[in-house]
Each structure stands twice: as C-alpha cells, then as structure tokens.
Amino acid sequence: MTTDVATKLNIAQALERLMKDGLPFRFEAFDGSTAGPEGAPLTLRLKNERGLAYLMTAPGDLGFARAYVSGDLEVEGIHPGDPYDAMVLIMSQLRFKVPSAAEMLQIVRSLGFGNLKPPTPPVEEHLPRWRRAFEGLRHNKKRDAEAIQHHYDVSNRFYELVLGESMTYTCAVYPSLEASLEEAQFEKYDLICRKLDLKPGQRLLDIGCGWGGMVRHAAKHYGVKVIGVTLSREQAAWAAEEIKRQGLEHLAEARHGDYRDVLETGFDAVSSIGLTEHIGVRSYPSYFAFIESKLKPGGRMLNHCITRPNNKTTTTGAFIDRYVFPDGELTGVGRITVAAQETGLEVRHVENLREHYAMTLAGWCRNLVENWDACLEEVTEGRAKVWGIYMAGSRLAFERNEIELHHVLAVKPGAGGDAAWPLRPTWLS
Template structure:
C-alpha cells in the first residue's frame, strides 16, 4: 500500500489507517470527521484535543480509559455503568494493523506532534509503578495499605449501591441460574463454611475480610467465634457497625490492620477470600506459611481467589493497575496449590467457579445502572465510569476463560498424616 505522506489526514481517516477490517462502531471526532457504519449499535465520540493526546500518548486500554474517565471520549447508546455490549463488540471485531514507517509519520504529522505530550492524568488514576516504587518494594506493609485504600476507601454507600445488601465484593456461587445476587452470595459463604466444616464453638480467622460478610455468616449461622482483618479502615468501621446492628459482638470481630500483625493462633479454620490477588506471587510462600502457622492440627484452609488459566506470573494490565488494583498480580491455581503444599498443608479439593464470577459481575453492573444517579452523589462520574469499564471487562474475561476463580481447600495434618477427613465431601449434601 502506498501513502501520500504530504496529505493531511482527518482524525477518522487516521484511525481508519490503523484498522485491518474497518470499525465495528460509529466514530465521530471533534474535527468533524466520521467513520464506521451509520447503523452501528453505538457511537464513539472524541470531543477534544486532550482526548486525542491521551489516545496518542498511551495507546491501548490506558489511553482509552484516561480519555473516557476524563469525559473527552463518549460512548453514545451505551450506559456508562454497563458498557459490556460495547466491549463484546470491540473485543470480537476490532483488529489493528501495524502501519509502515511512512504511514505512521503521516498519521502523527496529521494529528499533530504537539499531541505527543501527555496531559495530566485524571484525578481517579493511581500513581504509576515507578512512583509507587519510591514507597518501597512491592507488597511491603505501607505500599499494600496504600493500594488497598486506593480501591476500597472510596465510599461505603457507593459499595452498598453496587454490591447490594450483602456488601460482598467477591465471587458469588449461584445455586441455580435464576438465583438472585443476594441468594448467591449467601450460598458462597455457606459453601465455604461447609467446606471448612464449621461447628459451634470453633474459631475462624478470615484474612482480607472486606466488610465482614464471612465473619458475620460464620457467627450467625454456625455459632463460630470469628475474627476478620482488613487493610481498609472504611471496611472495618462499616463491618463493626453491622456486627453491632446484628447483635453479633460476642462472636464476631473485624479488625483494621495487616494480616501479618495477627498474633493469635490455634484457629480451627481459616478463610482467605479474594485476598491472594493482592499479596504478590513472590509472597505466596510466606503467605501460606503464615496461614499454616495460624491453624491448629486438623484445621482447614479455604483459599478463594482469581487465577489465570496458566501458571505464569502476570501483572494486571495498565488500566487495572492504575485505576483498580495497583500492584495486583495473578497466576494459575497450580502455583497456589504448590505454595500451600510447600507450607506443609495437604490440598484436598480444588474447584473452578469462573462462570459464577461472570454472573456476579453482571449483578453488580445491573446494580450500578439501577442506582447510577445516587452513585454519582458518592463518587465522581469518572470513578463510576471506571467501575463500569472494570466490571464489564472482567465479566467478559471470565466468560472467555482469560481469568478464572478457584477454591483451594487444604488441611493441616498431624505428624502421622491424619487429616480428620471424611471419605467423601460433605459440603455437597
């Protein structure tokens, strides 16, 4: 393909030069240029030069997110709380090509060399990795606390609107396809309780406990004395109020602090629900070693976390790292089971629940759409847009098996190998 280098391209023409098969959506730019089918299900509008500069200086998901969160890029025909359908179309039909050096020069010259200077990122964006590195090595206590607070200390009321009454920000378990989100979250906690074989009078430690859902469930339905720990001050305050409201103070406690500062041991059971994603793969051995040290012989551990379909160590993408989970890392269930085994635990059961997480995310986005106006009273429109993109994209990733959700159930045997384990699983009955 030959290119007339001296010809100035419109923004739509420049975008067209980067497409293999054309655009699956309608595109309109502030210079008046348009591209894509007129009858497309949605329209993407680039409103100004700042948005163009975001796209040019951070190609891919980060640049798109910056322009969209800042309000410089609009999706017409799609609710900002649930851009799932748009993401399905983009991910399935949008194909980029690598332009020649001459084409690239023409594109950049047409769009303006001045737009290669990155604008300040939106206020919702977290610090880049090199700036976070000034706070010390990944996953030290200070840096972990900062990362958790960036995501969770937003607004408890906002989380209530998105998550629903259970205030549970982890994968639910749907007993039937038509179960409500609340029914599925109750089933998730109960499944974990059954897998841990909880009984009245036992002690449970829940690390990374969020708003205390597992702690309250174990105390209320199983008579267990439960301790939860979270690095989010907002979560701990909400959880303690809810424990008090339900009259569970004698059995349940949620503590603000680092799990590594828990000095109690001899727990009958330990749950780690949505925690492993935050600690870093290199810390797995230390993490599972700590958990093993906190349960008694015969005690069980249930680890519930997002995984990859392979055992490579992967950091999250640029958008997730800057806007959702700074310093997040994922790997496959094989590495998790290996770390548990190396810590002296016997792995007895593994279960993949990824389809359940896709359903969970759909429930959360439905809540966000239904409560959009009230949500904007709690957070910026940019923050709400971040949640819409993040949840819709994650739903799609679970559906496509790009990420998974695993339960790993393990036990601490005695020195003779006695696991105090039934011949067949009892939690299925």
C-alpha cells in the same frame, strides 16, 4: 514519499489507517471527521484535543480509559454503568494493523506532534508502578495498605449501592441460574463454611475480611468465634457497625490492620476470600506459611481467589493497575497449590467457579445502572465509569476463560498424617 503518504489525514482517516477490517462502530471527531457505518449500534465521539492526546500518548486500554473517564471520549449507545455490549462488540470485531514507518509518520504528523505530550491523567488514576517504587518494594505493609485504600476506601455507600445487601465484593456461587445475587452470595459464604466443616464453638480467622460478610455468616449461622482483618479502615468500621447491629459482638470481630500482625493462633479454620490477588506471587510462601502457623492440627484453609488459566505470573494491565487494583498480580491455580503444599498444608479439593464470577459481575453492573444517580452523589462520574468498565470487562474475561476463580481447600495434617477428613466431601449434601 508517495503523494498518498504525504497527504494530511483528518482524525477519522488516521483511525481508519490503523484498522485491518474497518470500524464496527460509528466514530465522530471534534474536527468534524467521521468513520464507520451509519446507524451502527455504537458511536464513539472524540470531543477535544486533550482526548486525542490521551489516545496518542497511551495507545490501548490506558489511553482509552483516560479519555473516557475524563469525559473527552463519549460512547453513545450504552449506559456507562454497564458497557458490556460495547466491549463485546469492540473486542470481537476491532482488529488493529501495524502501519509502516512512513504511514506512522504520516498519522502522527497529521494529528500533530504536540499531541505526543501526555496530558495530566484524570484524578481517578493511581500512580504508575515506577513512581510507586519510591514507596518501597511491592507488597511491603505500607505500600499494600495504600493500594488497598485506593480501591476500597472510596465510599461505603457507593459499595452498598453496587454490591447490594450482602455488601460482598467477591465471587458469588449461584445455586441455580434463577438465583438472585443475594441468594448467590449467601450460598458462597455457606459453601465455604461447609467446606471448612465449621461447628459451634470453633475459631475462624478470616484474612482480608472486607465488610465482614464471611465473619458475620460464620458467627450467625455456624456459631463460630471469628476474627476478621482488613487493611481498609472504611471496611473495618462498616463491618464493626454491622456486627454490632446484628448483635454478634460476642462471636465476631473485624479489625483494621495487616493480617501479618495477627498474634492469635490455634484456629480451627482460616478463610481467605479475595486477598491472594493483592499480595503478590513472591509472597505466596510467607502467606501460606502464615496460614499454616495459625491452624491447629486438623485445621482447614479455604483460599478463594482469581487465577489465570496458566501458571505464568502476570501483573494486571495498565488500566486495572492505575484505576482499580494497584500492584495486583495473578497466576494459575497450580502455583497456588504448590505454594500451599510447600508449607506443609495438604491440598484436598480444588474447584473452578469462573462462570459464577461472570454472573456476579453482571449483577453488580445491573446495580450500578439502577442506582447510577445515587452513586454519583457518592463518587465522581469518572470513578463510576471506571467501575462500569472494569466490571463489564472482567465479566467478559471470565466468560472467555482469560481469568478464572478457584477455591483451594487444604488441611494441616496432625501427627502421623491424620487429617480428620471424611472419606467423601460432605459440603455437597
């Protein structure tokens, strides 16, 4: 072994050994070592040995998240509610290299073998996939309910502060670059109503209804009788109260439960806004078969969900799986349209709205920043940091076409193939 390899490294030197092109930010460690350019717009400060152990035992986004969420890693130069600029800098300029076995041994020996023992994860972290397996197969009713509750049953007040007046946690549709978040959320619901060709007196089933935004919009503005269903008890309670406050009880209902337990049938339309991401690709056949079974002939379905730019099936990364959407799974719009077609639904229109989701996430981050102190009265600082990381990171992913947002509009043809469909789209007028 050469003298250089045998030399003990400080933390900053160890980090530099892993970089291809140096650091685009300033780095300071609790052992007094520093690296990166002075005067950089961003400073990462590793405060203690637990943070170092987080980074060593889970290299990548999970270890970073653990250290950051726990407060063991500070990022100076950003607001924790919107770390978008920091993520752009890091993801565009940070390049890791693969060290030789001798270099890796030197790094680990210098940093301490004791730091290869994983510390207890932050309280905000969900169980890993292998431990969730003891709860049963993915996407059974019990495990789905627990996954949804982990994310959504946080604090309705927290969501009010982040999401805004519409209380809508799905991609908005911006009618113009100047439109506000609230205007864009109104347009999203209205566009879906127009695509479904809703008319007074018709019946709509909204599965995965969240806080009831679609339920209320369809009832209030289109005179439709709506049943919404969500696995989140907190969402259902909030939605029911808002329906009552707006005097829509004669038209709208928000239920707490699994969509698979809905017994009513013969609906004129079914909307699913942000649910498909949670159900798993293997469940697509039964999911679309359920929707088809609930529609009357000529009835329409609108499926709104996050997709991949290819048709490979991928689980979410470690950070998203542990901190945001346990058991989440994404694939391309092609897989969705095939699954819908194979149940007898006829796909009539597909639209990609990924830029709109990037704009939506920017709006949510602005709300989190503006309401940061109030948010910390509702959730831990670690939980608020999680939301900042994942929303800013998701914004960047939509901008880079790493993920997309698709509307798939389909119809259940009647006897002889009659789809009751206009010659040209009517929802654009």
